[in-house]
Amino acid sequence: MRLNGRDYDRTGLARLAGDTGAAGGVRAVVLDDGAERGIRALEFRTGAGLSFDVLVDRAMDLGTAEFRGNGFGWRSATGFRHPGLHEYRDDDGLSMMRSFSGLLLTAGLDHTLFSAEVDASQYRYPPRETVWNGLHGRVGNIPARLHGYGERWSDDGECVLWAEGEVRQAAIFGEHLRLTRRIEADVGGTEIRLIDTVRNAGFDPTPHMYLYHVNIGWPFLDEGARCEFPFERTTWQSDSVAEQGVSNIEMPAPQKGFIEQVYEHELKPDAAGKVRPRLVNERLGVFFELEFDTAQFPAFFQWLHLREGAYAIGFEPSTHHVQGEAAARENGSMTFLEPGEERRYETAFRVGEL
Template identity: 70%
Template structure:
């Protein structure tokens, strides 16, 4: 990108200035805990982040601490689907042949995992040594996105002279005679900042060797996603795509209008790291002068999918960094790429969500 013009309209105060001018630091920005209280969202704990730099977003504590609403300069970035942010107590985990995950899919970030991602199916479970259940059946993108977190804390702290807004929690996916995986999630953003730093660690707290798959479904919707908006990534090659790509012939690099009853289009791209050794993918809206980008660790997320939901009433672009290729669970076990965690072993994921007012290439 070109020159960054993301400076907030009000200069970011230092600690003394903030204390002198405001009895409450929330006068500039902060984190507030609320509870949603209507419809299928009723009862969900939410942490509302306001940076003072034009960025605001919601952390859905009871939905794996995923990010729901996300706005930059009052423009909605995170996709708002018709499902809303469904309370996990209403989630239909095993219904519709494993596709019921789609009934609670909304927001900027929906996490997939912790032991399964991608399409569902039945796989061997003999490693859990429980004869009554020789196999386990998974639904689309696993269970973790509909599990409430144990909130460790949230607030504002000063680090090397800058104020950091933060939240931290733990999501436990466990059953008897099965997986016991723990996701430790920390979300940070600087006061006045326009970048969200997401740090995840997934650990096997059980004593059986356990498969691990992980994915972020990062969903961008209107009005940041609009006609003429560009998908930007350094793509070495496209490894796979759905049949709908050739059948529909709809561009995946520059977007047009929603299409009646369009079939989803999915691509697996092999990305080229930038000069810092990171994958950078994003969406640039030149009309609004705004951009949204993901900065990814290739060692953690070697695979990347682009998901296009192009139909009327549900228009969205999904950016999906993944630990595994599109063939999924059974194929990963077959070709040896499945991640197996022994007791106490863990995997770490560091990702940056970058919002900018500059869209020059």
């Protein structure tokens, strides 16, 4: 692996340091104050200047994230609230807004987007004919069972930091879905790799919707920062776009009373089916890039939340379009996983210098 302009193999690094942690590593900690108290976290740190936290008790989502001292994972006023404080039906289905912070919030596993009450007859339980789902579903506030974490040397000589765990979303007379999540980062690199598998571990056909709410904040997001997308066309936008007229390409400073602007874009994939939307900050000389497979995530949303005190931009690859679950059921595009069926999602988060 290459660090600070020099190449190292496993033996060469061992000659210099008795612990790989001198170059980079993963450390298990427990957050211990305020609403975060009790959350297990894994601190990843690479020798190329990338650091990020994996929130084990928050579906192994990504919290704080920095590159060479500059933050890019959004930090909201809610902090990383312990899931034990979460009330799913609070705020008329908007309870996620009381625990919404960090680089990645996972939405699903059976519902994404806005609240919906839908048919649940597949579970064959007469007292529960329908199921009610809040904004972006339940999974983001379910603790994971941690399988392990650490480091391994790959065949090509790279030291890989990793963590893996399982999140179970299950109910009697309801869904039984399991998310197995693996997170990797090279000690010599500035890329986070996310490998997710969602499996129907139950015995009834079960709805499946999946979305990554990837949130970039200050200082990567700042006045003059620019979005770079391989646009084909914009297929939907919120009413606030026309009302406010704020560009979704050139980012302004925080706005007083800003109403979120949301877009669904059709992006042009490369020959391998991949797209790489970016946020570029030329003043800092840095970029953030998300890479995903359009076969796995056929829809993509851009979220602008440029209000004072909650300044963020979101990239959102999704399995379903912005109209949500009720519309997907009506038009036949809703995904149902058969017993034992699974879906795999491979995504990369990259930062670097221009």
